[in-house]
Amino acid sequence: DAKTTQPNSMESNEEEPVHLPCNHSTISGTDYIHWYRQLPSQGPEYVIHGLTSNVNNRMASLAIAEDRKSSTLILHRATLRDAAVYYCILTSGTYKYIFGTGTRLKVLA
């Protein structure tokens, strides 16, 4: 299974954009890039996913490098409610979702 590498932690000021990086140099052509986040004391929740093109939804944007070896989750205006652990995951036809340790985002008021 292809693996991802994320920084252990990041900080951001409230109402500023946040760019959360993810490296996945061994990604295969069929792997989708998924992002989930886990708020304190809750189960993870889906944020966004994509294959090759950049994606936008109401929660965030996903920017995927042209060679697909890295991606960035963009929160356009961080709020205190966005403080969470963010997981970058690769999926393929096996349907296994391997989470890793993620990036703990701290949002400063």
Add this chain to the structure above:
Amino acid sequence: NAGVTQTPKFRVLKTGQSMTLLCAQDMNHEYMYWYRQDPGMGLRLIHYSVGEGTTAKGEVPDGYNVSRLKKQNFLLGLESAAPSQTSVYFCASRELGGANTGELFFGEGSRLTVL
């Protein structure tokens, strides 16, 4: 719409006891998953199921058994609990389809302590 429901939410066991965690989903999802999360750690996949009557091993399957006799339920069993199995257990489900349909729906978690 209840989504994914886990039972029980809390349980304390003694070493060697057995128990079963129940995950129920009402979204008619084909795929179901069991994860464990130790303090300060990410989620690790224990077992998963791609349909009724099927199960497969994840990253850390040892010490656990699972069954998927009904599409809506995925059971996780501990035959002889050990302190190393103290953790928070999360169940998740997703609909049938390729990886592009993506979204996993998670339960609220079951906190298990083994003394």
